[in-house]
Amino acid sequence: MxxxxxxxxxxxxxxxxxxxxxxxxxxxxxxxxxxxxxxxxxxxxxxxxxxxxxxxxxxxxxxxxxxxxxxxxxxxxxxxxxxxxxxxxxxxxxxxxxTAASLAMLLQICYPYKDPDMSDLDDTMEVLVAAIKYEMDHPTTVLSQRLQAHATTSPLRVYAFAVHRRLEEEARFAARASLRFGLNTLISQDAPEMFDISGVDYQRLMRYVVRCQTELPLITKDLSWLPKGRPFEQESGTVGWETGREPPWYGCGACRGDFGVSAWWDPYLGWVRQRLAERPSGAVLLGMPALVDQASREMGLKCWECRTVSGLGSLRAFTKYLAMEVDRRTAEIAANTTFC
Structure with a gap:
């Protein structure tokens, strides 16, 4: 008994x-x-x-x-x-x-107490399902934001979960986060949630990634989208453009070639193109200071007049602005893509 x-x-x-x-x-x-x-x-x-x-x-x-x-x-x-x-x-x-663990997390968001620990993706997904079921707006918002934070490290799991639950915004965010990873790394991630979605759902993600890998490197070939002037980083962290002054890749008379650009500029853009063809993400560009360091060394080899504090500052500002443009375009592509 x-x-x-x-x-x-x-x-x-x-x-x-x-x-x-x-x-x-x-x-x-x-x-x-x-x-x-x-x-x-x-x-x-x-x-x-x-x-x-x-x-x-x-x-x-x-x-x-x-x-x-x-x-x-x-x-x-x-x-x-x-x-x-x-x-x-x-x-x-x-x-x-x-379960008690899930309910405790959900109630802690509703009550005026400290926020629960949402560092575990499984817990976050389970509690978000409950918050949606009980139509809890505030907990749903909090948990959705936390889910998006998890997407930066586990994009495939978050994407599959969001698609299965028909959470279009979260699926779109996870798709964009997946661009931080190379395609080989992405498809090798362990994601048990993939069993809950169809092959068509997975194909939508792959098409989005491949499209971004194909289109984003092209923005380094035609720079007409850039504002006129010399870029610089402002105290606010944004990028400003000093009108009336040429950027360092145009402004040096000592190493400027037949096409009007400095000798080190094309190699730098080539490195950027290669990175964007693998991982078309602004975060990837900003997380690779080696790109600017490599360009700095190339400046030193090709033209010491370009390699100044001002010139390197402009190059860093350009890289930051380029990263913002990459994210803007990948977001635009994602906004015009249906994932769920």
């Missing part, structure tokens, strides 16, 4: 005497919560808690045969049989399918 599983109370702050409702998880942990907070956080709970609740009968306990006879009579009278809710310490108990 098997014994009933033990039911335990959740830890602080979900064990307060002021609570007026108990949520019992699938692993038998009771969370003592407040109806007012749940109703504010979730229209689903607000609707459920606003329904008339049957009162617990008082007086002598009825025998099982008496209960059965009353239910039969209710059916004959055309009235539904309403199950009397379980009570604990005078509070109604609502059983939910979530």
């Amino acid at each position: 098997t014994s009933e599983p033990e039911i335990v109370d959740a830890d602080h702050p979900f064990n307060k005497p002021s609570a007026d409702l108990i949520l019992r998880t699938s692993d038998n942990v009771d969370f003592h919560v407040h109806k007012s907070i749940l109703s504010e956080a979730s229209p689903v709970f607000e609707t459920m808690l606003s329904l008339p609740q049957p009162r617990k009968p008082v007086g002598l306990a009825r025998s099982p045969s008496t209960k059965f006879a009353e239910q039969i009579q209710e059916l004959k009278n055309g009235r539904p049989v309403v199950k009397i809710p379980e009570l604990k310490n005078g509070r109604p108990v609502v059983k939910i399918p979530e």
